[in-house]
Amino acid sequence: MTQLSPNILLRCTILDSHGSIKTISGLFRKSDLCSRHGLEPRDLRKIDSRVPNLVPTILARRSGILINVLHIRAMVKSDAVLLFDSYGAADSRVHSAFVQNLEHNLCLNTSSLPYEFRALESILASVLEALRSELGWLRLVVDDLLEALEDDIDREKLRMLLQISKKLNGFLSRSRGIKLAVTEVVESDEDMALMYLTDAKLGNPRDEQSNLEELELLLESFEKQVEEVLAEIEQIYANVNNTQEIVELILDSNRNRLLALDLRTSIVTLGVSTSTLFVGLFGMNLTSHLEEDPYAFYILSGIAYVMAIAVVVAGLRRLSKLRRIGLSSSASFDNKPDEHHISHARAWWWRENQFRVIRRERNSAMKYTHPSPYPYPEHNPNATPLDPAELNTEPKREKKGK
Template identity: 40%
Template structure:
């Protein structure tokens, strides 16, 4: 039989959704009866295809970005549509590095960011990644960051965003005088703060329950659960602090605040200097809410740490009591050693005047008890003296600095 040609090998390589099946398939390729050059070429092509498939599974370098687009009237098309990366960069006035935050943050996006350009605003806040223009909002797919497109939170966010972009008076909302881009920003901040508040309530409820249980009894399982909860509170506090720091940085930059007026920039009347009262008031409002969340999370962490310190003090006190009990037993054994020493002297096979006396045994026993009692009470008295602690000098001599003052 003739060896398989390169075209036959390439046509037989089909990419399956599972990485394990691709590895199994790739391991079976060297069994083909091909020449060395054909084997090397097929292996290189297979390796490239596998890498491309792996990148597409995680959205890296696939050339398309999944997103949901809202027009100027708040009307959305098909959710989770795909847009070419090159078209998105060229038509929306972006730079290739601007999309790096959107493409690379597929697992856990902790650090938020807000990039203000002349024609758009690119924001990445917790699970929401969006591109805002004066007449369009693009919500990028945040799958992999904890909230999927089919989740209830994401659907609620899209619904609220649509209502705010339409800017029609309803029973839930009144007509907002803010421009299009600020209404979109407000919807994003409301959704992010809602998620933070919900997560904070769950963490506070669980931590308070653990602290109340520890007041009744301290067990190993409760301490382990408290340690895990403390880690979650610390991670949440760090996340909320980063959001607050981002808002602080934006509020300190007048040029960034002025560049966020996309509608005015589109009409040729850009804001200059400190003419940004609307966006400043908007950001300060949500900054105060985030700061409150940060303070509450820090208070919860402080309560947990205080409880841990109290538990450590209690455990140290129990250890000290056990050590004192051991020392008392050691002192008792020392006293018994004194009595045994007297008895061993009496029991020696040596002639002495006490052997023929009828009071020898009683005298030896009395001496042993007296010696044992003396050693025991002397040791206990010294132990009690060591237990007393004072911040002042109990001796007759005064401290050196008092003597110098005199």
């Protein structure tokens, strides 16, 4: 049998209308669950843990509300709650706390909310608590790691930074998926009307034009709290990204320093190699007529030292000049601007001034002849538009003394 077979067994815990556990980890066939609760086999795919489903969903059906968010896979009815795979999950502590909280809220019955909304509120509260718990752990780990990176940067810390970045990205995706699932329900009046299961059971079903404020406030409150978690995790994620960029800049700077040191060493080696040219020449068994000169050794040694120093100084200056050009060549102020760009800029500026002068003259003429409610001629629908040819003619200049 495949995972999509209707006869496959699902394990679930059932809570009755009084909040008491009626069945613990019972095994039920898909076909029995569908016939008993008025569901389709495709609806159970969202709450079957053996079917990969990473997108949080909240589905409204006439017979119940299907919820698949984080560690909770449940079906809420007007008088019962079915928790699928509530026991034996990856984190049994979270599930145990959730079941106890759900029992407590359903047994008290102190709220004016109907049964399904009290169960839904408990489920959303458990989801929010799980988000905040994971957020607190991530915040603590990130703060310790960033503080450690300020003192020293090593391979192990960079590997931990990469892992934390992946965890933050996954947590951010899950939080956004939860917010999106709640937002889709809030924006759909039809889905919210279907969630009033108690009213539908009593023969007063809600429709899209009914008052849905009670459920809307519940979902909007949860949505705002998830937004707060999202804002905080986005801030932490931004801090991690900024730290990664700064670490990359520091590593690049150290790499450049090592390259500069290697180049300086190569330049000094070149200077020393140049000075050994005389050693190689006079080391040959050839007669140079300088063997008996008492000053030849000192003169040639001085020339070799001078050549070595000259080569080293010239190479270091050239290296320093190249490094300065590499940093400022993209924004050099000594380069003259392109004459082609200057001509275009001047032409645009001249046409802009012409347009302003023509508009000022027309405004003054219309002001003294017949006042108009339009502040600018181009805003007046009855005004004649400017001729493009006028922009290419020089404006008239008044003579002095007039």
